[in-house]
Amino acid sequence: MVFIVYFSRIMSSKFPKKEKLKSEILIRRVFEDGKSITSYPLKLIYLPIDELSEVKIQCGVTAPKRIFKSAVKRNRIKRLLRESYRLNKEKIFNNIEGSFAFLFLYLGNEMPEYEDVEKHMKVILKKFLIKVSNEDSIK
């Protein structure tokens, strides 16, 4: 019983400020050196970061201004991405070693539905887990 309570705390689907990727330097580093996983129309760029001691993952989302000129649409996409990440991050939080910086990009040209976003989010997170564990085993 105690175990279940503890576990659910770990698996909480909160997304507080310190789990957000905010530092400009880090974002630049992720863009330059990060590895990517794609499940169209979503793309994840990630980078192992040693300095992050407090949290395992800092995550940011973007929607390109070039394609979506309306700020309302960009906000909507970013909120959907954030929401699907928030609800699914528990799957990887308890299964990875080290800490990472995440950056999700939306590559499509059309406004997405939440169902699709969540589907692709799950695929990407799964792929990420496999990839990371493979790299660990190689080491």
Add this chain to the structure above:
RNA sequence: UAAACAGGUCACCUUAUCGCGCUCGCAUUUUAUGUGGGUGAGGAAAGUCCGGACACCAUAGUGCAGCAUAGCGGGUAACCCCCGUCUAUUCCCCCAUGUGGGGAAGAAGGACAAGUGCAACAGAAAGGAAGUACAGGUAAUGCUGUAGUGAAAUCAGGUAAACUCUAUGCGGUGAAACGCCAUGUAUAUCAGCGUCUGAGAGCGGCACGUUCAAGCUGAAGGGUAGGCGGUUAGAACUUUUGGGUAACCACAGGUCCAGAUAAAUGAUAAGGGGGGUCUCUUUGAGGCUUUACAGAAUCCGGCUUACGACCUGCUUUUAGA
């Protein structure tokens, strides 16, 4: 009845689950987590087109250049904004048909006085070049009159969303301004003394004007990334009364109404509204579909553009019956 136009109101709502920013309280393993409460986008937050507040650059100087504005009167912190009013002009109506009366719309509405330029068609000619017919006149000649063209024809007139002139106003840079803290590295900054040349640099362009510099002494800094302030109580909103044709103003009462910074204000589900359309059995019920434009970023006042629904229009306009 429909559409346009003008004015006004609102900007889908409720519940559940899971979340986010700010803030207040409580608890703890004491600066982080948990928990409870409060609060959280717009009429245009948009375009950044005007006008300010505020900050720094010299208390922002002088002349030229440049830019903006343009009836008259008022409002305002200010404006290229708003209100009122007059006129050119356009449209409509009325009859007693007059250069009549009434109504609506209504401007980038100063000046052709000086200089420069421009002018469709017609015309010989619309300003440095000439001339048709008839008549008059002369030594001779477009020298003069009339006809003819045209809105205008030879000491003329039109045109200034043509240069120009007149009057008035305008310094520059914008919150990545600016102030402070602190990390860290090795020559820019600040204060005092000093002083040659005005070469050079800064002060929006040019000229003037003005400041700076080499050196010495002292202090502690600059770039880059980070944090805090600036940063939300205000030319605020609202109600009554009074003034004003109105824009708006004054007094009194009440209210506190986002402060993020890779940028919170959300996601999902169900139900209910509103609009459109179809079906049935008129009242009504059901199905399908749709529910705009759009996201604060220092803050105000305007303008412009985008856009859904509803209401009003007595004496607006168009179309149909």
